[in-house]
Amino acid sequence: MPVSTRAKLVRLFYELALLPGVEPRLIRSWVDDLSRILANKGDAPRKIDPEDLQLPWKPLWRALRKELWPKKRAYESSYVS
């Protein structure tokens, strides 16, 4: 598979995984596809180099931040001194 095609597919699955309102089952499937296309096998050479694909980290970080540190936490007040 050409590197450009691989990079575009990875980008497509990355954007799909960050879509709102999609079932978690589908997101998991797309992330699996992404890692399968992107990941290396053992000591094999890289399929994509950093100069071939650069994904924006901010959307993923925002999603993870909302998931990891929800604003309305039930026991949040217990941490306030």
Add this chain to the structure above:
Amino acid sequence: MPLHRSGEGVRVHRSTLTKGRVYILEPNKYGRGVSASAAAHQEDMDVNSNLIPDFFSSLGFSLGRLDKMDDDDFSGLETPPEIDSPSAAQGQMEKQLESLKSYLDALPYECETPEEMETKLEFIIGKIDVCVRSKNWSLLPNWSHLLHWYVPPTIHYATHLGLNSSQLAVAEISNARLHTSQARASVL
């Protein structure tokens, strides 16, 4: 069914022994494993999906954004920079094609040429494009899973099962047949 009498007087089905050996290499076992995990994924669907729009509201993403999305145009994000030395990239590609050709020549069965595989890949990506544009999320995994052709899982499974090289070759043939049947089933 022919029976085999062993030295200790225990009757053993010869076919049972054969089945036991095939059992390890049977690729359908992998398929069953996958469907079992898929059944496990079904349980994840119980998660309340109504929370997701609120969850992603601040992300700046919307379903309409996919309308602008194309395999050739990802203008929403920064495009990957061009490779500085095209000759080096071309030489690397030729080297990969050469190693692929020697690998294909060594296989005990006939394979498609890289050009034919390229055509099939374009067909699959075209279907993925149609599914994404029409937001048909239920049909999209069927086509995206076909991309696994390019990353055959044989090596991982064989290493995990401790198979030797000859067993690996048999498993690879079975895997290729499985992929072909899956592709036919998907196309039909």
